[in-house]
Amino acid sequence: MKILVYEHVSGGGCAGQDISPSVLSEGFGMLRCLVHDFKDAGHEVTALLDGRLSKLNPPIDADRIVPIFYPYEPGKKITSIAKVNDAIYVLAPETGQTLQSFVKLAEGTGKNSLNCESHAIEKVADKTVLFEDLQKLGVSPKTVILSLDDGLSKIKETIKKVLGYPLVLKPADGVGCGGLSLVKEEVQLAGAVTKICVESTGKRFIAQEFIRGEAASVSLMSAGKKAKAFSLNKQNVYLAGAEAASKYEGGTAPFEHWLKQDAFKTAEKVTEAFSDLKGYVGVDFVFTEHKPFVVDFNPRLTTSYVGLRKVARFNVGEALVNAVLKGTLPAEQENEGFACFSKIETSKPTIAAFKKTAKMSTVVSPPFPLNENEKSIALIIGEGVTLNDAKMHLEEAKKRLHNIIT
Numbered sequence: 001m002k003i004l005v006y007e008h009v010s011g012g013g014c015a016g017q018d019i020s021p022s023v024l025s026e027g028f029g030m031l032r033c034l035v036h037d038f039k040d041a042g043h044e045v046t047a048l049l050d051g052r053l054s055k056l057n058p059p060i061d062a063d064r065i066v067p068i069f070y071p072y073e074p075g076k077k078i079t080s081i082a083k084v085n086d087a088i089y090v091l092a093p094e095t096g097q098t099l100q101s102f103v104k105l106a107e108g109t110g111k112n113s114l115n116c117e118s119h120a121i122e123k124v125a126d127k128t129v130l131f132e133d134l135q136k137l138g139v140s141p142k143t144v145i146l147s148l149d150d151g152l153s154k155i156k157e158t159i160k161k162v163l164g165y166p167l168v169l170k171p172a173d174g175v176g177c178g179g180l181s182l183v184k185e186e187v188q189l190a191g192a193v194t195k196i197c198v199e200s201t202g203k204r205f206i207a208q209e210f211i212r213g214e215a216a217s218v219s220l221m222s223a224g225k226k227a228k229a230f231s232l233n234k235q236n237v238y239l240a241g242a243e244a245a246s247k248y249e250g251g252t253a254p255f256e257h258w259l260k261q262d263a264f265k266t267a268e269k270v271t272e273a274f275s276d277l278k279g280y281v282g283v284d285f286v287f288t289e290h291k292p293f294v295v296d297f298n299p300r301l302t303t304s305y306v307g308l309r310k311v312a313r314f315n316v317g318e319a320l321v322n323a324v325l326k327g328t329l330p331a332e333q334e335n336e337g338f339a340c341f342s343k344i345e346t347s348k349p350t351i352a353a354f355k356k357t358a359k360m361s362t363v364v365s366p367p368f369p370l371n372e373n374e375k376s377i378a379l380i381i382g383e384g385v386t387l388n389d390a391k392m393h394l395e396e397a398k399k400r401l402h403n404i405i406t
């Protein structure tokens with residue numbers, strides 16, 4: 001097929017605005033990997049790319065790159081370019097209904113959309129609705145839905161009555177760690193609410209019982225009524241208080257844990273509960289000593305994909321196509337080897353240094369030298385037969401990256 005791929009952050013959705021180096025590293029990394037997998041499966045691929053990035057000629061294997069210079073362009077380009085393509089895949093955050101809007105736009109072209117259907121995304125993108133459903137299934141931490149209109153006094157009263165401390169506060173339309181805070185005592189609550197006001201477009205937000213444990217995610221393919229979990233991934237998450245930003249820093253695929261099968265069953269149960277979901281889905285967990293708790297749900301490709309595609313014994317991009325268009329799911333297969341991936345902050349590289357890092361096989365997303373940013377962030381990966389091998393190769397890649405830039 002001819003497939004058009006649009007990743008919102010690197011693909012022009014931030015044209016005319018500053019781009020967060022952290023979010024860019026994840027977005028471009030997923031775009032690059034998905035384009036490669038589609039190409040490897042024999043498809044012809046067109047990708048949209050922010051004009052500031054396209055002029056740097058970054059490493060991406062698309063047959064055609066369409067540069068985007070203005071914020072209104074992505075929607076128009078998707079509509080026009082769709083005419084000469086067979087299918088469209090959108091990578092975008094749920095914040096402000098961005099993912100739903102672009103998927104709906106793709107559906108309106110009459111071409112095959114490889115995403116979950118827009119109406120299905122709407123069911124899970126609003127975390128207040130999502131967690132009401134998850135609590136009915138008995139798989140999430142104790143959760144309270146609150147509103148900024150309630151005022152701080154009422155919010156404090158509700159939390160004291162229902163949850164207590166410590167707790168986690170997060171926006172209803174958030175993605176990743178945006179607006180996320182660990183609140184250990186009541187005096188920190190006002191700052192956490194302010195952080196949500198800054199990072200969220202809506203009024204409602206979530207207060208959730210803090211579950212101490214290991215952060216992980218499950219990657220699945222869904223054909224609608226049936227879903228198949230195929231990878232458990234470790235997540236390296238820094239959970240900050242109100243005064244700092246919480247961060248997703250990378251992870252490991254696969255993640256060996258004795259609760260893996262429980263997490264697989266729970267992820268499949270939750271995904272199948274929303275029967276219209278098709279394609280790639282990611283479910284975030286916290287593992288306690290006794291049980292995996294669902295803490296987020298992503299009806300789209302997730303950053304863990306850059307690692308799990310290295311260890312999966314099948315082409316994950318092609319499996320996505322098959323799940324959506326043919327209703328077939330991956331066979332039961334164990335992963336092979338390990339991949340550790342991490343975001344690395346660097347000083348802004350020279351153009352020459354950028355080009356050198358872009359050629360490194362261990363660099364998934366190079367540190368883009370954008371004028372508006374003082375720092376850059378790369379996404380790098382280390383692979384190995386054993387977990388220790390993968391970690392060692394990741395450290396070697398980190399040293400080489402810094403040596404090139406400094």
